[in-house]
Amino acid sequence: xxxxxxxxxxxxxxxxxxxxxxxxxxxxxxxxxxxxxxxxxxxxxxxxxxxxxxxxxxxxxxxxxxxxxxxxxxxxxxxxxxxxxxxxxxxxxxxxxxxxxxxxxxxxxxxxxxxxxxxxxxxxxxxxxxxxxxxxxxxxxxxxxxxxxxxxxxxxxxxxxxxxxxxxxxxxxxxxxxxxxxxxxxxxxxxxxxxxxxxxxxxxxxxxxxxxxxxxxxxxxxxxxxxxxxxxxxxxxxxxxx
Amino acid sequence: xxxxxxxxxxxxxxxxxxxxxxxxxxxxxxxxxxxxxxxxxxxxxxxxxxxxxxxxxxxxxxxxxxxxxxxxxxxxxxxxxxxxxxxxxxxxxxxxxxxxxxxxxxxxxxxxxxxxxxxxxxxxxxxxxxxxxxxxxxxxxxxxxxxxxxxxxxxxxxxxxxxxxxxxxxxxxxxxxxxxxxxxxxxxxxxxxxxxxxxxxxxxxxxxxxxxxxxxxxxxxxxxxxxxxxxxxxxxxxxxxx
Numbered sequence: 001x002x003x004x005x006x007x008x009x010x011x012x013x014x015x016x017x018x019x020x021x022x023x024x025x026x027x028x029x030x031x032x033x034x035x036x037x038x039x040x041x042x043x044x045x046x047x048x049x050x051x052x053x054x055x056x057x058x059x060x061x062x063x064x065x066x067x068x069x070x071x072x073x074x075x076x077x078x079x080x081x082x083x084x085x086x087x088x089x090x091x092x093x094x095x096x097x098x099x100x101x102x103x104x105x106x107x108x109x110x111x112x113x114x115x116x117x118x119x120x121x122x123x124x125x126x127x128x129x130x131x132x133x134x135x136x137x138x139x140x141x142x143x144x145x146x147x148x149x150x151x152x153x154x155x156x157x158x159x160x161x162x163x164x165x166x167x168x169x170x171x172x173x174x175x176x177x178x179x180x181x182x183x184x185x186x187x188x189x190x191x192x193x194x195x196x197x198x199x200x201x202x203x204x205x206x207x208x209x210x211x212x213x214x215x216x217x218x219x220x221x222x223x224x225x226x227x228x229x230x231x232x233x234x235x236x237x238x239x240x241x242x
Numbered sequence: 243x244x245x246x247x248x249x250x251x252x253x254x255x256x257x258x259x260x261x262x263x264x265x266x267x268x269x270x271x272x273x274x275x276x277x278x279x280x281x282x283x284x285x286x287x288x289x290x291x292x293x294x295x296x297x298x299x300x301x302x303x304x305x306x307x308x309x310x311x312x313x314x315x316x317x318x319x320x321x322x323x324x325x326x327x328x329x330x331x332x333x334x335x336x337x338x339x340x341x342x343x344x345x346x347x348x349x350x351x352x353x354x355x356x357x358x359x360x361x362x363x364x365x366x367x368x369x370x371x372x373x374x375x376x377x378x379x380x381x382x383x384x385x386x387x388x389x390x391x392x393x394x395x396x397x398x399x400x401x402x403x404x405x406x407x408x409x410x411x412x413x414x415x416x417x418x419x420x421x422x423x424x425x426x427x428x429x430x431x432x433x434x435x436x437x438x439x440x441x442x443x444x445x446x447x448x449x450x451x452x453x454x455x456x457x458x459x460x461x462x463x464x465x466x467x468x469x470x471x472x473x474x475x476x477x478x479x480x481x482x483x484x
Contacts (some may be wrong), residue, residue, distance in 0.1 A: 002459050070457075093464045096371030098456070136458040155365030165263050174482070176475030213471065214340070214478060215312075216378040222335045227466055229455065233472055236456060240416070 001028075003038040005045065006063070011041065012227045014058035017081035019040040022059050022140075025051070039063050069139045073235050074184040076101040076161070077228060078193030079152060081110050081146070082206025082220040084117035091125055094144055097228050102129075105147045108196035112148070120146065127202060150199050152204045161186045163208040166227055170200060171212035175230050178211060180238050187231050189224050243270075244379040245280040245288065246373060247304070249327045256300035262369075264301050267293070278345050279347065281305050282381035311381045315477050316426040318343040318403070319470060320395060322433030323352050323388070324462040326359035331463045333367055337374025337384055339470050344371075345399075347389045350438035353379045354390070362388065392441050405450040412442060413454035417472050420453060422480050429473050431466050 004021050012074035015022050025031045029052055039049035039061075047065035054060075069130060077094060081087070081104045094102060106112045119125055123142055132142045159164075161184035166175070188208065195203070203210070245265050254327055257264050267273045281291035281303075289307035296302075308328055320337060323329070323346045336344060348354045354381055366367055375383045389395035399405075402425035408417070430450065437445070445452070 093461070096458060096460055096464055097468065098458055135461060140456060174475070174478055176479050191423030213475065216338060216340055216380060218338050219335070219377060222338055222467055225467040226339065229471045230475055232456065233416070236416055237418050 001132070001134045003040045003134050003139070004049070005042050005134055005139060005219070007042050008044070009062055012061065014060055016058050017056070023091070025059065026054070026177065030189065038137070039065075040069070040133075042056075043140055045069060046137075046139060047081070072100045072138075072142065073098045073232055074138050074186045075099045075231055075235065076103065076158060076184070076186045077224065078103045078105060078157070078165075078186060078188040079224060080105060080107040080189065080195070080220065081114050082191050083111075084114060084119045086219065086221045087114070087117075087125075087129055088117055090224050091128040091144070092132040092135070093221070093225055094228060095129050096136040097225065097232060098138070099142045099228065101158075102142045102144045103147060104145070104152050105150050105153045107150065107191050107193075108199055109193035110191045112210060115146065130188055150202055154202060156209055157186055157206075158184050160184060163206065164188065164211050165195075165203045165208040166190065166214065166223060167210045168217060169194070170210045173209055173211040175211040175213050175227060176235055178209075178231070180234050185231050185236075187227055189220060189227055191220055213225060229232075243373070244374045244376075245282045245292070245376050245381070246323070247284050247376055247381060249284050250286070254303065256262055256302055258300050259298070267301065268296070281307075282311070282375075283307055285382055287311060288379075288381060296312050310376045314342045314380075314384065315340045315474055316384050316406045317341045317470065317473055317477065318345065318400060318426070318428045319466065320345045320347060320399070320407075320428060322347055322349040322431065322437070322462065323354075323356050325353075326356060326361045326432050328463045329356070329359075329361055329367075330370055332466050333370040333386070334374040334377070335463070335467055336377060336470060337371045338352045338378040339467065339474060340378065340380070341384045341470065343400075344384045344386045345389060346387070347392050347395045349392065349433050351435035353361055356457050357388065375432040391481070392456045394442055396444060399428055399448075400426050404466065405445075405448065405475070406430065406453050407437075407450040407464060408432065408443070408454060409437060409452045410454055410457065410459060415451055415453040417453040417455050417469060420451075420473070420476055425479070425480075427473050429469055431462060431469055431470060433462055 036050040043067040046067040049063040052060040165188040278292040288309040294302040358405040407430040
C-alpha cells in the first residue's frame with residue numbers, strides 16, 4: 001500500500017480503530033502520534049496525513065491535500081469472466097496498471113456460476129480495486145461492470161475507440177504492431193476456453209480487430225496484464241509525441 | 243494444463259497412478275482407455291499420447307512425438323527476490339510468456355530470509371516452471387538461478403545483450419521506446435522496495451539502461467509480466483522484419 005485512500009465524507013473525521021486502514025497504519029506500518037503518511041481523496045488530489053491522536057476507539061488524523069493526480073489512461077478492458085481467484089488478481093493488478101473501465105462478461109464457453117462467488121459482493125471487488133489504486137500511488141479507480149452476455153456489453157462501450165480483441169486462433173495483427181488511431185482503446189481478453197464462433201462474429205460486427213501476442217497460450221490474468229502493458233505503452237508513446 | 247510433459251526416461255513407461263500427471267488425466271480430464279491428449283518431451287518435440295490401459299497401479303501410454311517446438315525467446319530476466327507468493331506467480335507466469343533464464347537476486351533492500359521458503363526446494367520451483375511451460379503449450383523451460391548478491395549475478399550474464407533495468411526513479415527511457423540492438427535482451431526488475439544506490443551504480447557499471455513504464459508503482463509480479471510482455475513484442479517485431 002503506497003497511499004491510503006479516503007472518501008470525501010471521511011476526511012478529518014476520527015478513523016475507527018477497527019477500520020482496515022487503521023489496522024494497516026498501526027500494525028503494519030507501526031505508526032505513532034506525530035507520524036505522517038501519503039494520503040489520497042478518492043478520485044481527487046493526493047496529500048499528507050499526520051496522526052494527531054490515537055485512543056482506544058479511533059485515530060484522529062489531519063489531512064492536507066495539495067497534489068493533483070493525472071487522469072487514468074483512456075483504455076477500457078473487456079474480460080471473459082474468469083474463475084474467482086483469477087478475477088481477484090485481475091481486479092487488483094489491472095487497476096494498478098491503470099484503466100478507466102473494467103467490463104467482465106459471461107462468455108459462451110465460460111461459467112455463469114462464477115458470479116455466485118462472494119468476490120462479486122460490492123464489498124470485496126471494490127476493496128480489490130481500491131488496493132490496486134493504493135498500490136499504484138493513485139487516487140483514481142476504474143468503474144467495474146458485469147454483463148451476462150457479450151452483446152449486452154458491446155452495446156455499452158465507448159463509440160469513438162480503437163477496438164482490439166486478443167485471440168490466439170484468428171489474429172490478423174500482432175498486438176505490438178498496433179498503432180492507436182483514436183485516443184481511446186478497448187482491449188478484449190477471453191476467459192480460459194476462449195471465444196465461441198458466435199462471439200467472434202459479434203466482435204467482427206462491432207469492428208474489433210483480432211490481435212495476438214505470439215503463439216503461447218497464457219492464463220487469462222497473465223494475458224490481461226501483458227496485453228494492457230503493451231496498449232498502455234502505445235498510449236504513452238502517443239502522448240509523448242503530441 | 244494445455245500439454246503434459248515427460249522426461250526422456252519416462253516415455254512409454256507405465257505412469258504411476260499417484261503421479262500428478264496421472265491424477266490430472268484421470269480426475270480433472272476424466273480420461274479413459276483409448277483417449278488421447280497433447281504430450282511433450284521436456285526440451286524436445288510435441289506429440290500425441292493415447293491411453294492404452296489403466297490398471298490399479300499405473301497408466302500405460304503410447305506416445306508419438308512429431309512436432310518441433312520453437313526455441314525460447316532470447317530474453318533473460320533478473321528479478322529482485324520477492325516474497326514467496328510473488329515468486330510463485332512469477333515462476334509460473336513468466337515461464338508461460340517465455341524466457342531463457344530466470345535469475346533471482348537477494349537485493350540490498352530485500353529479505354534474504356525469503357530463501358528459506360520451501361518454494362526454493364527443487365521440487366517446488368521446478369514444478370511451477372513446468373506448469374508455466376505446460377500452460378504455454380511448450381516443452382522448453384527456462385533455467386532458474388538464485389544469487390546472494392547483484393554483483394555475483396551480473397558476472398554470469400550473457401555478454402552480447404541489450405541490458406535494461408526497470409526503475410521508477412532513475413529512468414531515462416520509456417520501455418515502449420526500446421528498440422533492440424542485439425538479438426538478446428536482459429531485463430531486470432526490482433523487488434518491493436526497489437534498488438539501493440549501490441545497486442544502481444552496479445547496473446550503470448555493467449552498461450544497463452534505466453527504463454520505466456510510466457509513473458505508477460506496480461507490484462514485482464505485475465511489473466515482471468508487463469515489462470516482459472513489452473520486450474517480447476519488440477523481439478517479435480524484429481523477427482518479423484528479418
